[in-house]
Amino acid sequence: MTSIDHSLLERRIYSVPRAAGLLGLSSRQLRSWMMPQRRVVNGISREIAPIWRPTIDDPREDASVSFLDLMELKIIRAMIENGRIKRPKIRACIKGWRNLTQGMPHYLVNKKFAPRLIPTSLAVEIKDEGVLVDAATQQCLMAEVIQPELIDLDYGSSDLPHSWIPKGWENEITVSPLLSFGEPVISKELIPTSALALAVEADGVEAAAMQFHVPLQIARLAAGFELSLVKKQRKQA
Structure with a gap:
């Protein structure tokens, strides 16, 4: 940048x-x-x-x-x-x-x-x-x-x-207004984690990985990050 x-x-x-x-x-x-x-x-x-x-x-x-x-x-x-x-x-x-x-x-x-x-x-x-x-x-x-x-x-x-x-997601997740309108993205692929996580939830890890042309671990990473946000919110609710 x-x-x-x-x-x-x-x-x-x-x-x-x-x-x-x-x-x-x-x-x-x-x-x-x-x-x-x-x-x-x-x-x-x-x-x-x-x-x-x-x-x-x-x-x-x-x-x-x-x-x-x-x-x-x-x-x-x-x-x-x-x-x-x-x-x-x-x-x-x-x-x-x-x-x-x-x-x-x-x-x-x-x-x-x-x-x-x-x-x-x-x-x-x-x-x-x-x-x-x-x-x-x-x-x-x-x-x-x-x-x-x-x-x-x-x-x-x-x-x-x-x-x-974010701490714990070094070299994996980036949040920046210069990328995807500020949504968290996979640092290397620059794919929004929310979009990839939704695909995983809807179609499973393998189908999501194929849809976004990424390795399985990247699809799991996105889903894991979004899930971590939900868990933190639930603790605070």
Whole structure:
């Protein structure tokens, strides 16, 4: 991929259900991160800001997200699943970092941002609506949670990633808006895994392999990847 059309990275190509499926989440979970929530505190109903907002703000239930949004949501998932830091502090960190980076696009996966270097310039306390996040907590998130989530992203020579190679599927599966409208593909053959998996489900492995002119193991690989996404979603349902 020598020449990259960066506008494709920003194109909103994933529905919430598809984005949730690729991240192993339920649609309800993902929407809860993107939509404001109402909580009753001391008898008073309050609106709680979402943990994360897409670059193009869209409050609709059927809002879609771009590839770069999806990669930031991948970071959010890791922060929440880590379990060591509560959601109010995660929300405060994200808001504070957004202010500190002063409009840097997709700062959570941007190589210019702290997760790469953890510079002392960002080692400051963040205060937001009564929540205090010290520098040590922020550095813990950056070093132990965010940095490992950047390893399976392909940046090329850019500050922003253009491809995702999901952990456990190295050299086998690629997700990129530059390929098949962002759908996961078999890395070498560039065949969408969903199409091949559907053929396997409908006609069996051998017939699917013949239809797509691929070895049997490639058909099994596609079916296995799509099945793994379904299993992850079921666990979260």
